[in-house]
Amino acid sequence: MKDSEPKSVDFPAIPYPWQQAEWQRVLDQHLADKLPHALLFAGQQGLGKSHLAQALGQYLLCHSPRSGLACGECRACQLNRADTHPDFKLIRPEEAGKAIKIDQIRSLAEYVSKTSQQGGYKVVIIEPAEAMNINAANALLKSLEEPAGNTLIVLVSHVPSAVMPTVRSRCQTLTLLTPSKDLALPWLAAMASDDRAESLLQFADGAPLAALALLNGDLLEQRQGFQSTLSEVALGQVSPLEAAKKFLDLDTLELMDWLIAWVHGIACYLNAKDSGRGQTPEASLLPLLEGLDPTLLYRYLDKIMMSKRQLLSSANPNKQLLLEEILMDWRALARLSYGRARQARANELP
Ligand SMILES: [Zn+2]
Numbered sequence: 483m484k485d486s487e488p489k490s491v492d493f494p495a496i497p498y499p500w501q502q503a504e505w506q507r508v509l510d511q512h513l514a515d516k517l518p519h520a521l522l523f524a525g526q527q528g529l530g531k532s533h534l535a536q537a538l539g540q541y542l543l544c545h546s547p548r549s550g551l552a553c554g555e556c557r558a559c560q561l562n563r564a565d566t567h568p569d570f571k572l573i574r575p576e577e578a579g580k581a582i583k584i585d586q587i588r589s590l591a592e593y594v595s596k597t598s599q600q601g602g603y604k605v606v607i608i609e610p611a612e613a614m615n616i617n618a619a620n621a622l623l624k625s626l627e628e629p630a631g632n633t634l635i636v637l638v639s640h641v642p643s644a645v646m647p648t649v650r651s652r653c654q655t656l657t658l659l660t661p662s663k664d665l666a667l668p669w670l671a672a673m674a675s676d677d678r679a680e681s682l683l684q685f686a687d688g689a690p691l692a693a694l695a696l697l698n699g700d701l702l703e704q705r706q707g708f709q710s711t712l713s714e715v716a717l718g719q720v721s722p723l724e725a726a727k728k729f730l731d732l733d734t735l736e737l738m739d740w741l742i743a744w745v746h747g748i749a750c751y752l753n754a755k756d757s758g759r760g761q762t763p764e765a766s767l768l769p770l771l772e773g774l775d776p777t778l779l780y781r782y783l784d785k786i787m788m789s790k791r792q793l794l795s796s797a798n799p800n801k802q803l804l805l806e807e808i809l810m811d812w813r814a815l816a817r818l819s820y821g822r823a824r825q826a827r828a829n830e831l832p
Contacts, residue, residue, distance in 0.1 A: 493563045494544070494552035495537035498530045498690070499669055500661030508538055510549050514592045518654040520626050520635045522611065524642040526746070527657030527739055528692025532609050532659070535636040539570055539605035542634060558600060559565055569600040579735040581794055582614045587621040594625040594633055602632065609638035611645045615795050619646040626652040638754070640739070644791050660688040670694060687743040687750075702731065708740055711765050715809055716816035722809035726802055734801045738790040741808070745783050752776055773823030782815055 497505040503698070511517045524533040534606065540562050544552035552559050561567035571593060575582050590606060598604040608614070626635065626649065637653055638643050650734040663683065669688050671679040674697055685705065686692035696702045711728060729737055748763055752771065763771065789808055793799050 492533075494554045495533050496551060497534055497537050500665040500690070501530060501658065504656055504658060505537070505550075507634050509541075512542070517634065519633050520637070520653040522639060522642060522645070522650060522653035523658060524639050524655055524659060526687065526689050526692075526743070527640040527659065528686055528689030529658045529697070530691050531638045531640075531658055532607070533691075535607045535609070535638055538636065539607060539634070542603040542605055543567060543570060545602075549767070550645065554712070558602075561599050569602065569604045571604075571606045574605065575613050579733060582608065582622050583616050584615070584617040587614065587618045587625075591621065591625050594635070594796065595628070597631050604631070604633045606633070606635045607638060608635065611637035611639040611649070612641045612791070613794055614646075614649075617684045622649055623652070625706065630784065634794045641742075641787055642791065644794075645786060653693070661690065663688075665688045666693075687745075687747050692743075705740060708732075708737070709744060711769055712741075712744065712812065715813050716770055718767060718813070718817075721804055722813050725806040725809050729805055730802060734799075734805065735790065737791055737805070738786060741786050742783065742790070745786065746777065748774075749776065749779055749783070752779070764831075770819045771821055771828060773819040773821065774815075775819070775822070778815055778818070780813060785811060820828040 496587060508517065508521070521535075523535055525531055532773065540552035540559065541547050541550070543558045543562060545556040545558050546553050553563070554563070562570060571590065573582060573586055573590065576586070594604065594606065608622075635653075637645065637649070642650060642657075663680075666683055666688065667679055670683055670693055673694055674682065679693070682693040682696050682702070685702070686696060696705065705783065708729070710721060711725050715722055715725050748767075748771065751763055752774065753776075786808060789804050793801075793804065
């Protein structure tokens, strides 16, 4: 059957070592009969939120779970393994990086209103939830309000602020935090069997699965190139327009995620400078960071997230224009910060 497919290797899904607290929390809720019918798994990309949602779905549908996990053998598990369980639904954009459409959510409304076929739970996973356009999100509200029987809808989101507030407020949010190195490194080192594990993890802003993905193909090189170009833009060595041209061949949505991770990494560095935590940015950027106003940095981060939303919601966004704008803003922010740092140094002179 489907045994040769790589998916079956990971069945049943077992929560990652850094997800144990969250896993225990939902299991306890379930055992106390207090599991809400809508959950929002939030957190940066690459923490395995979707994996955790699938583990929960498999567990809830399993007929004889063992030690808090799906058994992997019962009829329900067999159906889940083959991706054919009638009470398990996974909604993703039909095309990677595109929006989740209203039709996909409409079909969900009907599904949610019926009782389950196997007599137990019905599980729906929507990921990434921020990919729902406004019509789709509105259509989901009804399903979130009136699910029939034992229904669990799990929204998975890397950018929960981009999920419509009326949708968010109907879900119980479970935020997954970036794991400590103690938990992430041993896992990554075993998977990557690579002494680069530590630098990969730094590069992925601490997200273990994102770090692992960097090992595939030339992603690591692409990302390194992206970061050095951002530094060059900040230093005025490359114009924002030239830089935007360089990135046009890459997936714009992915670029947004890289940018968000990078800016977030800088914010973490600024916050935790004295504690030795956080990724140390390139040496050439350090003088700039001395004058960087964190409020402006966060505002810039908001702007990137807005652009990402724009990308997701527009059928035909002008990617070049969007990239140029973002890079011009970055250049302006860098200029301002240099000015402030220079001024501060001048003020220190006798
Ligand atoms: Zn089972």
